[in-house]
Amino acid sequence: METLVRTYGRGLTALFIGLVGFWILLMIIVPQIRMIERAFTYEDRAGETATLALAIDRAYTEKFQLEQELSGLERAGPAVGQMPSAPSPFAPSMTMPSATPVAPAIPSLPTPGMVPSASAPSALSDEDRTARAEELRDQIATLDKEIAELEAKEDTSSGEAGMKERISLENFTSMSGLHLKIFAMTLLYALTVTICTFLISYPVAYAAAMAETRGKLTLILIGLVIPYASNELLRIFSWVMILEKNGVLNSLLDSLGLIDLAAGEGFRFVASNGAVFSVMVYAYMLFMVFPMYNTIDTLDKAQIEAARDLGGSIWKIHTRIVIPHAKPGIAVGSIITFMLSAGTIAAPEIVGRGLHPDWFSQLIYRRFFEADSWNQGSAYSLALLAACILFILINMAIFKVSVRDIAK
Known part of the structure; x- marks a missing residue:
């Protein structure tokens, strides 16, 4: 606070704090209170x-x-x-x-x-x-x-x-066995997307942090940022055009003589959760790369050189030096990627269009806008929010980082 006052003065600091407080109240606190109220209110229709x-x-x-x-x-x-x-x-x-x-x-x-x-x-x-x-x-x-x-x-x-309303837990307890299964599978799907995103993003973040020249670093970062200049929906539809039966990938296989599209052959790549995972990894990769890059970039490069001089293998250098140092960035990237994956509706709805298992976010959408059951939709949303908060706590415990470490 004192730093803000010294830098911007009392007037601008007060304005900044007031706008942030208003934003938090209007966009976070009030909607969450309303959602909790609806979640515990059962409508007897x-x-x-x-x-x-x-x-x-x-x-x-x-x-x-x-x-x-x-x-x-x-x-x-x-x-x-x-x-x-x-x-x-x-x-x-x-x-x-x-x-x-x-x-x-x-x-x-x-x-x-x-x-x-x-x-x-x-x-x-x-x-x-x-x-x-x-x-x-x-x-x-x-x-x-x-x-x-x-x-x-x-x-x-x-x-x-x-409609007769009463305070009850029925919005939670009336969740069918199928919906509970979809809820559990969605958490597993989101975890899978998070792990895949980490495995792909870590080498990229490390390469960017270890770039020897500013030109090489700039080239890597521009290559990462340029695809995100387009809307997320456009990026998802681009993947659909690649993976569909008459898409780019099958056309390539047809040109190589491996399949015959004219005869009706071709693979329906979109008809699986694997396609959804691939699209999500591409869509959320940036949210994993940059937190890891920021932490790896603060690592003293002399430690890596010393480990190499002492005969340390690449595996030991990464597992004993780089990854322990990058734990806060990995934790932040994992939290963001998991929460975005668990709560997304665009990718599961658009990719495959019903040809793969449902995600819980799709059920929430239908509860709100098709079944016209906002209270049960609120209960489903609250359950997903609780699962995401639990993931954050587990993630922080695994990486042994605190909120202050993540904030850095």
Whole structure:
């Protein structure tokens, strides 16, 4: 505080502190208090409006199941016809069961066919696939009409929403087993992305810190920063264009004669979490590189030279000198990368568009904006926040760093 006053004067210091305090209050404290309040408030839904909302949510889920089966049939053979447009990234996933109790008198909906296993479409003849595809298209068209009617009724509904609120833990305890599994797997996915990002970023950070000339350092840093001059969504869509079945990577394999795209061959690289991991590593690499570079750059290079003179191997130099010195930077980079990975929705939604397992952030989005269950969405968000805070504490304990060390 005294340093700020001496540097900027009392007036500017007071203005700076006031703006920071207002920002923290408006953007952090108030939203968190509201989220906690909603998370522990359970809504008991009934009435016409709430019933229609649940029916619409169920219809979107069933429609997505049909689209997934249709997509599987079309990938199995060319006789089915042209593949329809991919489902919207904002449509509910086939893996999302409604955690809200279903109110009575929900309008009847067409019952979709079961989603077949990956081997089922290829076991059908071309005629059977074509017939099943036409049947699925008819069912999807029926569902589209049903959804439009339900949404029109919802817009004109004058019925009571019928929501009774009470303080309860039900928003947490009513989480289905599937949602709990997705929650645990999302934490594992985020940890995997963090580890992969560290393994790729550490050599880059070390090379930048050990650069012998300013020109070499500038070249490395510019190479890192230039891709981030574009929007994150553009970077994600660029990866989709590379990894899609008709994308750059399959075109390269086709030009090398390894596959024949004209014959329908090609790999659907986006249909796996591996593609999502790759995109996230690329998107968040900078947040891992710079904290490590800042700490490694403060290391006395004479220690490395002395270790080499004494016959130390590269492995021992890094594990006994460089990495212990860089622990604060590694801790900061891991925290940022993990929290960004656990909370992202853009990459899991866009890459593959439903062809890989759900992430918990997608469930949170649907709770808020499709199931219209803000209270349960708040509970899910609070659970994810608690998991991220626990990761931070564990991370600090593993690297034996304090908040003051991280702040440096």
